[in-house]
Amino acid sequence: MNLEPADDRTIIERVLAGDANAFNLLVWQWEKPIYNYILRLVRRPEDAMDLCQESFLKAYRELHSLKDRDRFSPWLYRIAHNVCYSRFRKDQGKTFVEIDPEIGARRIPIENRLAVEKALAGLPEDQREVVVLKVYQGLKFDEIAAIQDAPVSTVKSRLYMGFEKMKSVLTDAVDERRSRGADSGR
Amino acid sequence: MSHLEDRLAEFVFEELPPDEMGTARHHVAQCLDCQARVSDFRQVRHRLEQLPSMDPPRRVVFVPEARPASASRGWTRWFPPVWAVPGIAAAVLVGFVLMAGGVSVDWAGGGVQVGLGLSEPVPPASPVAAQEAPVDYDNLDYGRITAGIEADVPAFEAALARYRQDYMAEIELLASRIDALDTGNQLEILRVRSDLSRMYDTQQSVMREFYGQGAALQMVAERVGLE
Numbered sequence: 146m147n148l149e150p151a152d153d154r155t156i157i158e159r160v161l162a163g164d165a166n167a168f169n170l171l172v173w174q175w176e177k178p179i180y181n182y183i184l185r186l187v188r189r190p191e192d193a194m195d196l197c198q199e200s201f202l203k204a205y206r207e208l209h210s211l212k213d214r215d216r217f218s219p220w221l222y223r224i225a226h227n228v229c230y231s232r233f234r235k236d237q238g239k240t241f242v243e244i245d246p247e248i249g250a251r252r253i254p255i256e257n258r259l260a261v262e263k264a265l266a267g268l269p270e271d272q273r274e275v276v277v278l279k280v281y282q283g284l285k286f287d288e289i290a291a292i293q294d295a296p297v298s299t300v301k302s303r304l305y306m307g308f309e310k311m312k313s314v315l316t317d318a319v320d321e322r323r324s325r326g327a328d329s330g331r
Numbered sequence: 332m333s334h335l336e337d338r339l340a341e342f343v344f345e346e347l348p349p350d351e352m353g354t355a356r357h358h359v360a361q362c363l364d365c366q367a368r369v370s371d372f373r374q375v376r377h378r379l380e381q382l383p384s385m386d387p388p389r390r391v392v393f394v395p396e397a398r399p400a401s402a403s404r405g406w407t408r409w410f411p412p413v414w415a416v417p418g419i420a421a422a423v424l425v426g427f428v429l430m431a432g433g434v435s436v437d438w439a440g441g442g443v444q445v446g447l448g449l450s451e452p453v454p455p456a457s458p459v460a461a462q463e464a465p466v467d468y469d470n471l472d473y474g475r476i477t478a479g480i481e482a483d484v485p486a487f488e489a490a491l492a493r494y495r496q497d498y499m500a501e502i503e504l505l506a507s508r509i510d511a512l513d514t515g516n517q518l519e520i521l522r523v524r525s526d527l528s529r530m531y532d533t534q535q536s537v538m539r540e541f542y543g544q545g546a547a548l549q550m551v552a553e554r555v556g557l558e
Contacts, residue, residue: 180387181384308371
């Protein structure tokens with residue numbers, strides 16, 4: 146399959162004109178960011194893949210309702226957000242194993258990566274989502290506000306609180322490692 | 332100007348309007364309190380950015396749901412014909428190399444001998460043993476493989492035919508799973524389609540790589556009529 150990069154608007158127009166296969170171009174362009182967004186929310190690769198597929202399926206079915214075709218990605222993130230939160234509601238009270246620390250990530254020391262993942266996982270869902278959308282997906286505050294259906298000020302506040310908590314957890318982790326190092330050095 | 336306060340995040344992510352950004356920079360340069368807060372914020376951001384992106388475990392492949400009632404029930408309806416030709420071509424080439432590497436090429440012994448192993452009896456190998464000796468695609472000796480083909484063309488063609496038959500059987504099996512799920516779980520259908528398309532993608536990429544290896548593989552492709 147020859148998948149050349151193309152702008153979202155052009156592809157959407159092709160899909161809406163009847164070329165349903167062109168939707169694969171959108172999938173190709175957005176699959177990895179959407180998968181990573183979902184993965185950082187749900188933290189289980191298989192679930193993330195299922196929810197990613199479900200998001201694209203919904204996007205295809207609702208594509209005709211997209212008003213501003215230049216804003217496909219925030220709209221897609223909004224769909225993925227709804228799919229994830231629907232899953233969160235279903236899964237309330239269940240306990241899950243967290244993301245496999247070895248999957249696809251070997252460039253930074255394992256203890257650093259685990260500390261950051263743990264700190265991120267410890268945030269409330271709404272704060273974690275803002276952090277993920279801002280830091281990893283590079284969305285603007287107003288785009289995140291549209292996805293979360295919240296005022297921009299709330300989004301900024303969530304990001305700030307999330308960062309404050311992460312700073313605290315990461316500082317504790319560093320202190321703990323230093324303390325362990327000092328103990329073992331004696 | 333007052334402290335950054337609730338504009339801290341916008342400052343760090345450079346989303347303040349240009350005039351405010353300039354003023355804020357000027358303030359931060361002079362205010363130790365704001366410098367400390369900005370520094371903390373940037374450190375957390377930096378730590379977060381160190382986590383790498385991950386590749387999805389499989390690709391999402393979308394196939395339109397609506398099909399005319401008279402549409403073919405065979406596996407080919409899941410793929411445009413343009414996929415089938417290179418897919419089969421690649422399958423044949425992969426089959427050839429697998430057989431060459433897996434049956435009669437003595438890589439470790441230094442005395443490399445290539446004859447596809449089909450013109451002389453080959454001791455039965457257990458499936459497990461076969462899995463433990465993967466083909467080293469980066470170090471195939473194409474000159475010797477070509478010589479092996481030249482030495483026994485009928486055996487080579489018979490091996491290709493057998494591989495092609497097995498490969499097609501695998502495709503048929505996956506396609507029948509899709510047909511069985513046709514009115515069922517949409518996500519499961521997507522999953523199976525994804526597996527199927529990944530097979531084709533793999534075959535295609537292997538084929539491209541082989542074609543790039545030079546005349547020997549070109550000759551193989553021509554011989555089996557895949558050009």
